[in-house]
Amino acid sequence: MTLATIVLALLFGLGQDMQDVARNYRVPGLDDRRFNHEQLWNVLAPFVDSPEIEVESIGRSIHGREIRALSFGEGDTRVLLWSQMHGDEATATMALVDITRFLVEAEGDPLRERLRGGLTITMVPMLNPDGAEDFTRRNAIGVDINRDARQLSTPEGRTLKSLRDRIDPQFGFNLHDQGARTLAGEGGGQVAIALLAPAADEARSYGDVRSRARLVAATLVSALEGEIGGHIAKYDDEFAPRAFGDLMQLWGTSTVLIESGAIRGDAQKQALRRINVIGLLSALDAIATGEYSAADPNLYESLPENERIEHDIILRGGTLVFGDDSPFSVDVGLWFDDPVAQTGAHLGDVGDLAETPALESIDATGLWLHVETHGDANGRLERDAKVSVEVRGEDGTVVRCFGVAPE
Ligand SMILES: [Zn+2]
Structure with a gap:
């Protein structure tokens, strides 16, 4: 030393x-x-x-x-x-x-x-x-x-x-x-x-x-x-x-x-x-x-x-509203272009996702999931389509929002 x-x-x-x-x-x-x-x-x-x-x-x-x-x-x-x-x-x-x-x-x-x-x-x-x-x-x-x-x-x-x-x-x-x-x-x-x-x-x-x-x-x-x-x-x-x-x-x-x-x-x-x-x-x-x-x-x-895993977020137990179709009781999975910043939302799986893992699960029981597609989606909810989702309560208030805010 x-x-x-x-x-x-x-x-x-x-x-x-x-x-x-x-x-x-x-x-x-x-x-x-x-x-x-x-x-x-x-x-x-x-x-x-x-x-x-x-x-x-x-x-x-x-x-x-x-x-x-x-x-x-x-x-x-x-x-x-x-x-x-x-x-x-x-x-x-x-x-x-x-x-x-x-x-x-x-x-x-x-x-x-x-x-x-x-x-x-x-x-x-x-x-x-x-x-x-x-x-x-x-x-x-x-x-x-x-x-x-x-x-x-x-x-x-x-x-x-x-x-x-x-x-x-x-x-x-x-x-x-x-x-x-x-x-x-x-x-x-x-x-x-x-x-x-x-x-x-x-x-x-x-x-x-x-x-x-x-x-x-x-x-x-x-x-x-x-x-x-x-x-x-x-x-x-x-x-x-x-x-x-x-x-x-x-x-x-x-x-x-x-x-x-x-x-x-x-x-x-x-x-x-x-x-x-x-x-x-x-x-x-x-x-x-x-x-x-x-x-x-x-x-x-x-x-x-x-x-x-495939999903950043799964909204579980809510009701999906998409266009003029009737509402459906389905879980909705989302993934993001940037999962940490949660920007650029895309549709993942839709349906019974009880066993499907996600980084974050949101209990959407009693809530309405208003989904819109963006970009070249042809009026269908297709896997990986760019979407925005508004999660609304019974009275219509927006509880959470993902993706581009719908006009
Ligand atoms: Zn590497």
Whole structure:
């Protein structure tokens, strides 16, 4: 320990807890989850100048945008984190920005010093800048980069593979966002975070590499339970022979997939960004100290399954009114273009939906559901049609309203 480190350690006392870190090192300028390559690197500019961080151009996207990696630390254990290989999945990118700031500015903080001494961390905070430019999943020629790990036909996929081959990391974090219409097991809460230690073969066997990934995933469960207990799920572990997470595992890097789902009211995913910071720093710390190896794999194994559902809302027990047709006693399901902001309503299923799950069930007993179609619907209530719904009481007062307000 140098004198400066000792002084700083004293200043920081026992160190900040993860919640403090997520709060204190949050980088301003990324308040909307939609941002592009230029905005990202502008926001990162003050931190990547630091001698503590090495910035490297590791490739270019199809449209020529530079894909960059950030490295920190002097430890023997190498960890690779990559985010936004799907251009519209930006939550973890925001978290990596905050983590970068922490690594640059928190000199003397015990956590930061453990990471620096134990690990060499390499982060690729936006693997698909062309997709991010349009806030769309795929790259500029329509390839899903996460299905290109076997064929490596895209420059983005090749960039990630060659980086992996060069640094040969023992651990990896594959950082994504998933849809908001997902429950933690049947009847469970909306999934905030889904975790996966991907399989490396059809048999989904647990060799050393995957077993270590499972322990890291278990560490994440411990770190996040206090924050989002009941909202953590286990992602489907069927072997995906084209996907990066699965093949990283096969190539020898113990890899954990983290899918940021949704938290009600968190339309810009800023709460999930914070959750990512807490989870990732906790996992990195456990890897740096070796404590991850004492985790209980059952914490991961016993997570409820990540269950995709079709409906954001089901109005149950009400009476449907549509055009000149007679009223009908049916349940009405809806889904939204943006399930968190509840904008852009579409019709889901209609009928007896007693067993059909939804993120939110509304008891519409005694209420009237006035439905109108919009766009090119041909006078029928068709599945997925753009609709607006007014929920009215006996006396005609509007109780709730979804979709475009009818004229
Ligand atoms: Zn994704």
